[in-house]
Amino acid sequence: MELNRQESQDDVTRFWREERDEGAIYNVFLKRVTYHTLSENENKSTNEFSHLMWETQKFRVIKAGTLEKLVEYLYIRGEMDSSYMNVFLATYRTFSSTEEVLALLLDRYRAVKTNKEVKNELQDVQLRTIKSVLSVWIDTYPEDFREPPTYPSLRTLESFAFDHLPDSDMAIRVKHKMERFKKEDLSKSEGRIEFHFNLVDEVDHMIAAEYHKPLSFCDIPNQTVAEQLTYRDAELFKRVVPHHCLGAVWARRARKVGKGNTVAGSVLATIDQFNRVSLRVIATILKNPDLKTTHRMKILQKWIEIAQEMRHLKNFSSLKAIISGLQANSVYRLRKAWGLLPKESIAEFEELSKIFSNENNQLASRNLLMKEATAKFPDVDSSNKTLRRRNQMKRQSWIDNGVVQGTVPYLGTFLTDLTMIDTALSDLTDGLINFEKRRKEFEVLAQIKLLQSASQIYTFKENEQFWAWFDAVRVYDENESYELSCAIELPTDIGTKTKRKQTTGSGVRPGKADQNRFSVFMCGGVIYDDKASNTSSSNLDSPVSPNTAKILLNLNKSLCLQMSHSSSTSSLQSCDSDNSTPFKSPDACVIKVSIEASPTPKSHVYKSIMLYNTDHTHTVIQRVLDKYDIRGKEKDFCLLQVLPDSELSIPEKVNVFYAMNNNGDYKFVLRTKKEQEALTQSKKRGRRRLKLTL
Structure with a gap:
């Protein structure tokens, strides 16, 4: 009789209990495994089984542990758990360092090799497993070992390979890796391009002499603008290091790790490009206060058409940036220009804006991204007949010509998810590293890696003349933008007692925009709403919308959080869908705090903290200072709540x-x-000047 183990659809895995060892906590699962038995005299080709048996097996999954236990779990069972290894290597930087983990692995290898009490078979398996982990690590995350100028981790690994792995190619691979790093770092130092991640610290660039006639925005074809922005976005997104997006890594983004480097440089470059696009949308519309309203309307219309091209190219990053620029208060309040837009342009703008609605934790954009992430063509529908016909014709032309579009996601969605997870889940469980938190983070990182492969499909080439124009555009900070906007159209609520006009013939409500419309900028890894006003303060919204605030608190209290574990999405969803007001329990709530202090740049980066019903002002101020890693006396600061107006x-x-x-x-x-x-x-002086002007 032959025993054939075969897992069927009836096999079930269920959580049983929690077990504790010294330095570790495990979740124990029970799994029913079915065995099919086949008699010797039966024909195996018929797949008919004479008996059906099953047994329950118990297996443990590490939930929390010391660093030593987490590293040990990589190889202790005598086989490599690829799932656990991938999660560990993707997230270990939040609780350890390359040097620490490498030292533990190498020490363990030496200990296993010299331990005579371990059976030879198990000993060989464990040694092979550790070698496999090292190989996967150096191949998958080579940047972990880029430590110029001496590369200590690579040198340690090279020395170890010569002593203990003479028959493998590990030493040769490490040496080649070190030589490549040296060449790359040398070329970077010789021709270094420094990135400045500041929204308003822009310098006018001179257009190269070879371009005798500088480009004008209205003369650049919409498709050229869309393709060039997509080219740059795709290049930046492909270079994003997924673990740079982790909330704990991002919290240290301001700390320098080397000359010209930052902790999350690859993410900073993407965010900088997002903001550059949004600011140029605003600048091109506000640049000339004496411009005729009809011409300003054409610039608005052109940006809406470019945004639609972005939608067709599935570039959700610059699409979001353009919509954010158009929704900026300084732009959206221009009633006259918006009122002249054709109905098709208004419909186009409203449909594109709905994609990034904050309703239900940006559910619309998440669903659309998952639907079209790996699709060949975008499925663009419209309630407007003219737009629908135009989109269908364009889609058919792609199909006929075999044109396949890549995908560039809006990175802020993933950064927001990771920020929420980092804020809501503690790093430690009973004093041990909370590895369940790392598993949840890895689900988001896996999505980023999947989409990076989709961004490889684009075949656009760089147009230097376009980027010379782009870099030469003078951008404005928040106060400058609002002043230019007021020079174009005076505020409707100052110097008059007439009722604010709420609508125009086009159906747009720019009058209401003076207080309620906003621009979403991606700064510091998360989403911020820029509600410009006629004051020098900025009302910015952090990634924690009313809905996500509920998610955080529910997640933190383990109430009704639902986390999807499928490969298609890992978005956090709350059981309560009512997001009309911020969630506040009787005990705590999540608040968002930015800091404005002279020693630090006023980047308006918001961080989320938990506010408890026992917290007084000095406690909150001190917690915020600690969060921003700023040393100072809480007595020197004051706390203010940002309201709509x-x-x-x-x-x-x-x-x-x-x-x-x-x-x-x-x-x-x-x-x-x-x-x-x-x-x-x-503020008082500004109000006096404004009244005198009126």
Whole structure:
């Protein structure tokens, strides 16, 4: 009789219990395994089994542990668990370092090799497993070993390979890797291009002498703009190092790790390009206050058409950037220009804007991305008959000509998810490294790697003349943009008691935009809303929307969070779909805080912190300073809540949980008391000047 183990659809894996060893916590699962028995006198080709048996097997999955236990779990069972290894290598930087993990692996290899008590067979398996882990590590994450100028980890590995792996090619591979790194780093140092990740610190670039006639924005074909922005976005996204997107890595983004380098440089470059596009959308529309309204309308229309081209190219990054620029308050408040737009352009703009709606944690953009991530062509529909016919004709031309489009996602979606996970889940469980948190993070990182392969499909070439024009565009900061906008059209709520006009003939509501419309910029790895106003302060929204605030709190309290473990999505979903107001439990809530202090650039980067019903003002201020890694006395700072049209000063020695306004999003800003006083005086002077002008 032959025993054939075969797992059927009826086999079930269920969680049983939690087990603890010294230095580790395990989740124990029970799995029913079915065995089919086939008699010797039966024909195997008939696949008919005489008996059906099953047994229950127990297996453990590490949930939390010390660093030594997590490293040991890579090889202790005598076989390589590729799933665990991938999660570990992708996320270990959040709780350890390359030098530490490498030292533990090499020490363990030496210990196993010299341990005579271990059976030879198990000993050989463990040694092979450790060698396999090292090989996968250096091949999959070579940047972990790029430590110029001496490359200590590579030298340690090379020495180890010569001593303990003389029959393998490990030493040769390490040596070649080191030589390649040296050449690359040398070429970078000789021709280094420094990136400045600042929204407003732009320098006008001179157009090369070979271009006798500088390009004008209105003369550049829409398709050229879309293809060039897609070319740059795809190149940057392909270079994104997925683990740079982790929340814990991102929290250290401001700390330099070497000359000219940052912790998350690959992500910073993508964010910088996103902001450059948004700022140039705003700049081209506001550049000339004396421009005729009809011409300004044509610039608006051109950007909407370019955004539609982005949709066709499945470039969701620059599509989001353009929509953000058009939704900026300084642009959207221009009622006259918006009012002249054709109906088709208005319909196009509204449909593109809906893609990035914040409703249900950006569910629309997530579903669309998962639907079209690896599709050959975008499926662009429209409620407008003219637009629908145009989109269908374009899709058919791609099919007839065999044109296949790649995909560039909006990175902010993934950064937001990883920020939420990092904020909501603790790094430690009973003093041990929480590895379940790393598994959830890895699901998001896996999606990024999948989409990076889709971005390889584009075949566009760089157009130097276009980028000479792009770099030469003078961009404006928030205050400059608003001043230019007011020079074009005076604010509707100053110097008059007439009721604000809410609609125009086109159906757009730019009058309402003075307070309610916003631009979403991707800064510091997350999403920020730029509600420009006629003050020098900035009302920015962090990645934690009302819906995601509920997600964080539910996740933190393990109430009704649902995490999808499928390969198609790992978005976090809350059981409660009502997102009309920020979620606040009787005990805690998530708030978003930015900091404005002289020693630090005013980048308006928001961080999420948990606010408890016992927290007073000085406690919150100190927690924020710690979060931003700023050393200072909390007594020098004041805390303000950012409201839609004003700021609420939180008094000293009060309970912030009960003192804050519950009618808006839980957004706060931390300023020094000196800066707050100067800001107050500046606002008063600005209002006086504006009244005198009117």
